[in-house]
Amino acid sequence: MRTSILFLLLVSAQVMNSFTSTAQTSNSVNIIPKPSRIINDKGSLLLKEDVKIFFSNEVEDKEILLSYLCDQINQLTGVEIPKKITRKLPASNKIIFRKVTDNNWGEEEYSLIVDVTGVLIEAKSDKGFFYGIQSLLQLVPLNTELKIPYIKILDEPRYPYRGMHLDVCRHFFSVDFIKKYIDLMAMYKMNTFHWHLTEDQGWRIEIKKYPKLTEIGAWRIEKDGSKYGGFYTQDQIKEIVKYASERFITVIPEIELPGHSVAALAAYPELACNQGPFEVENEWGVFDDVYCAGKETTFEFLQNVLLEVIELFPSKYIHIGGDECPKSNWASCSLCQKRIKEEGLKDEHELQSYFIQRIEKFLISKNRKIIGWDEILEGGLAPEATVMSWRGTAGGIQAAKQKHDVIMTPGSHCYFDHYQDVNYIEPTAIGGFTSLQKVYEFEPTPSELNEDEAKYILGAQANIWTEYMHTPDRVEYMLAPRICALAEVVWSSKGQRNWNDFQDRMNHHYELLHKYEINSFIQAPHGGVNKNFFFDQMEMPFEVKLQDAEIRYTLDGSNPDVNSKIYTKPLVIENTTTIKTQTFHESGLKSKIRTIECVKISPLVSDTISELGEGLKYKIIKGKFKNLDEVTYDEVMQCGVLDKIKFPKDIRHYS
Known part of the structure; x- marks a missing residue:
């Protein structure tokens, strides 16, 4: 500069x-x-x-x-x-x-x-x-x-790598939507599209040498018995890569290995440590069945897949995943244990390092380089690997100190599948909390690095994992306006960034997003909870922390529109009422509608208690249940009496 x-x-x-x-x-x-x-x-x-x-x-x-x-x-x-x-x-x-x-x-x-x-x-x-x-x-x-x-x-930009990621495996999206996604990236000077193409829940890229990958691996049977999936033909991929290149965006494909590979194993079970059979997963999570590191046929398969991939994608990098690979099957697999012994490896972590380094050596022979999630640090880093640091910044710091290139994408600031507002207002997300301001305050270059080490930070990217994003509208809702904040983080100098100034400029960009028909997030009105009970009367205050916006509401259960009343002061509720509130921005964008139930009740008559019990009885049940009606007591792991409500530390739970 x-x-x-x-x-x-x-x-x-x-x-x-x-x-x-x-x-x-x-x-x-x-x-x-x-x-x-x-x-x-x-x-x-x-x-x-x-x-x-x-x-x-x-x-x-x-x-x-x-x-x-x-x-x-x-x-x-x-x-x-x-x-x-x-x-x-x-x-x-x-x-x-x-x-x-x-x-x-x-x-x-x-x-x-x-x-x-x-x-x-x-x-x-x-x-x-x-x-x-x-x-x-x-x-x-x-x-x-x-x-x-x-x-x-x-x-000019601060960082050479300015990326956005999209998972098309948990949910599949059309070619037209991929182009729209790329257009939004281009609008904000993002230059790298990380395309997550293979997963446990679906294989999305046509590989002509292995047709079962898309005949079988691209489709899963959902819980309701329906068939779900899809894939991109090689012609469609060429079309998207060309479209992106005309917007000066590089497309980096991700082919997950050695874990997150159940869809491939469903098509070719002989690539696993055990023979299966396997089905494409219809649940989210991490699964034990991964590519067998002891079989030469595994590496032959992956090299053949990658040969077709590099013909489709001219990018310097190929992303090989490397994350969340359980090693229990390797530990019990005679071929994997034989590989560990023959290669002089210490354990299964070094076996993963061997796996990654072998794939890297193959790709280097084809004039490509690998990017992997920060788990590729475990057991020893491949010589020319670039690390994508997602479990915080520690992996990126470690890699930079080892003179390896790094792309920062910590979950705390760069996972756009997280909630961007309080969870009782927002549609269901995977968890976390990553607001627009939190993204804007992200600093990709950690202070722990000296000037020479900091040069290895290539930039940052945000990730869109689509477990809870079934439609393009939902992806857009999670993407915008947070992409605007990240774009400024990776382009503008650190000293230029000012949150209040950014908010002022965002008013124009809400108009732009509306003009381009992007289903952008707009903060819904805050205040109270969604279900309320009262005796005589109650007050419901609302607020929205967004410039050039107003709250409109109804009290008859109908959805608000531009003719609905404008909120100016707390609402006084005297009878059972359904309040519906919505934020209206001057750009034309609107928030999701928030529904608040206010139920008037009569106080119960006090009961006479003869003696106190010893506490709250509980049972811990193993299983996955979507609602209370599905709960069964077939597998009770633990029961007893609590003096306060808590989860035992050794119990894994999602609630």
Whole structure:
């Protein structure tokens, strides 16, 4: 990153005199992620529909950039700009793309200047031009005029890796939705799509050498007996990879190994330590059946799979998983124990390291590198592996100190399957709590690293695990607006980030998300609980911590709309009532409807107690139950009397 002196020299060549006297603060610019340097001025440029678009000869992907720019302007404003490149440099009403030959410029750096003559975007590469387009689009008001404020921006990212992950195995999503997901990433200058394609619950990628992977492994039988699943053909994968590349996004496939492999074992049970049979899992969790590390056929299978994968994905990296691999089957498998002895390994942890290193060696021979979840540290790290640190930041710190590249994705801040508001208001999620502000406050480079070690932190990504996301709308709800916060974390410098300023800029982005038909999360009204009992009367206070938003409510059980009453003070409830409240943002986005039952009751007559009992009787029952009606007492593990309610420490439970 160059100094501010170079920035001033750069813009001085572009009619700097018209800007020097009335420069304003950058706070009025609503770009996310926040650019490195901004000078904005009073006044604006009105581009006409016959705007001329000019590219210097050195720009490579002219047609891709032109088509994207024109399509997005049309979607945002309704203005149709001709998809035509002018060959002669226009004097005004112009958008110019000019390539910079200065080697000091970064590959993703750009400058954007809007003045009385038109728009100038400069960059060293087409990536930079694309990011300049994104900033330009965020300056365009959502109406029928191309009225853009006068501004000068010099910008480049803090981290080279800015990722989003999507699990399509727990629930499957269409090609069209994958493209929409990629479009949202592109809008916020994210550059890596981590595509989680294989799991216990489904195998989602066509492998022509092993057709049973999609004939059997792509489908599971749900609890109600229905068949669920799907997969992407190789042609569809090529289509998505091309679509992403036109938005300067790299797609990294994940092929899970050695664990999370039940779907593959259902198709080819001979790859397991025992012969099965196996069924594609219809429950969530971690399962003991994994690839057998003692069989040569396991490695032959995986190498053949990876040969087809690397033909489909030109990415430098292949993600090989490596997480949550139970080792109980390996411990009892004669072939795995033979492998441990022959390779001089200490235990099953070193056997996993052997497994990962063998796959890495194969991929290196094909000019690829591996990424793995931080469990690949256990038993010894593969020589050129990049670690994706998800169980906190400790694994990433350890890897960086060993001079290995790291991508930070701790569950505490980067797991977008977590609740983003209090759980009794939100739809069911897997657990946790990761609010918009918590994401925004994430710092990818731990303070424990010195300057040299910090260089190994490539960036960060957020993960969308879809156990509780059945539909595209639900994925969007968990993704936006948290993607906006993460985008600023990985692009903007640490010193630039300011939560209040970000909230101000988000008001415009709620409008953008609504315009692009993204089902974005909007905080529902807080206050009280969902079921209330009272004697005479009760007050129900509500609040929402969101700018430019209001609460509307009904008392007759109907859903709120724009004509419903606006909440201004606590509601006084005197009879049994169903309150429905909803947050309405000025962008047009709305929160989910919250239903609060207020039930008026009469006090019970006091009973006479002759003697006190010894406590609360309990039984601990082993099993999985979705509701109380399913509970059976066939397997009682423990019973007794408690003097207070608690779970014994040695009992695993989800409640």
